[in-house]
Amino acid sequence: MPLHVPPAPAPALRTVLTALGSPTAVREARTPSLRTAQGPLTAELPLPVHVLDRVTPAGTSATRLAGWRFLIRCHERAVAAAETRLTPDGWAFSHFFEGPYVTATERALRQAETVPGAYQPRLLSVPGLYMLTLWLHGDPTADGTGGHLAPTDLLVPLAPAPPGIAAHRPHRAGDLLPVLTHRLTPALATTPTPPPLLGSPA
Template sequence: MPLHPLTAPAPALRSVLAALASPTAPRPAPGSVRPELPLPVHVLDRIRPHAGPPSGTLPGPPHTRLTGWRFLLHSGERAVAAADTVLTPDGWTFSHIVEGPYVAAGERALRQAEALPAPYQPRLLSVPELYMLTLWLHGDLDAGPAEGSPRPTDLLVPLAPAPPGIAAHRPHRVAELLPVLTHRIAPAPLLGSPA
């Protein structure tokens, strides 16, 4: 089933195009590149720690916030980099060029998601405490880019490199993966002081 991508704000796309056209812009690859498939970038701000081992239920509603848009930069048929935009008091503006493993991993995850039987709205979800980036496949196709939180039935596809013990490029239901993330993020219990 095809993905249902959102349309990026026009100023975000214009800022990327202007940055790419600048003679001082860093070039991700020789030749022309074109921005494609914009994805809203959300940050996981808060997940409530659970008491006890993961039970398969969500540890509390996660809170996310929209922090930017990422455009894959294609040269020919493959993504060679990505361009990030951020919201400033003056509107959407170009932030930086992204290179490295998350570009190819993101493209791979999107190809995998295209083959899924159910339709999803693709987003990126960052978990800063774990240095983790996931493709968030949101089931609410009508939600705006800044709306919605991960639902228990939404899918998260960790991009490689994923944290140890979390399988990259394997779709996980939020209800299954969120307790694992909560456990990893929760502070370690304090041990008693030595006698």
């Protein structure tokens, strides 16, 4: 069913639109696909980017909002992404970028629309594993800037995913977090063998 994309803060969107309208910002971006795009560029599908700082031995997660990410489209195709960050003075444009996570995000969002149930899409970054996932939050009406990672939420690792974790397969957070716990803090593992690899959809 359709995803319930949370509304981005208006100041964050304005900073991205201002950057898109600036020939200097686009020209200086390290995004050849953005500089060579032929046609109007639009900022769509804003997603809050949360960072998973740690997973406790009990399996609970501590996340924080790091910014908002927008897909930049040209002729119905995502050619780049724009990221904003929160500063003491409010939301500010951070940078444009391109690469595999742009197309992987677009693919994961299309796949998520076929998942039964209602979800709110977010992005969850795991810096310690160089991992990015599409976080399908189970409360579609929640404020996209807050909320905890519930065991029943779905996480869809984006390609490229860490070895042993299947990309573009939805995993329940309650199943994936033990794997992340083992990899982030091996000393906290309570079993002599590592958790099984996640290769099957939830």
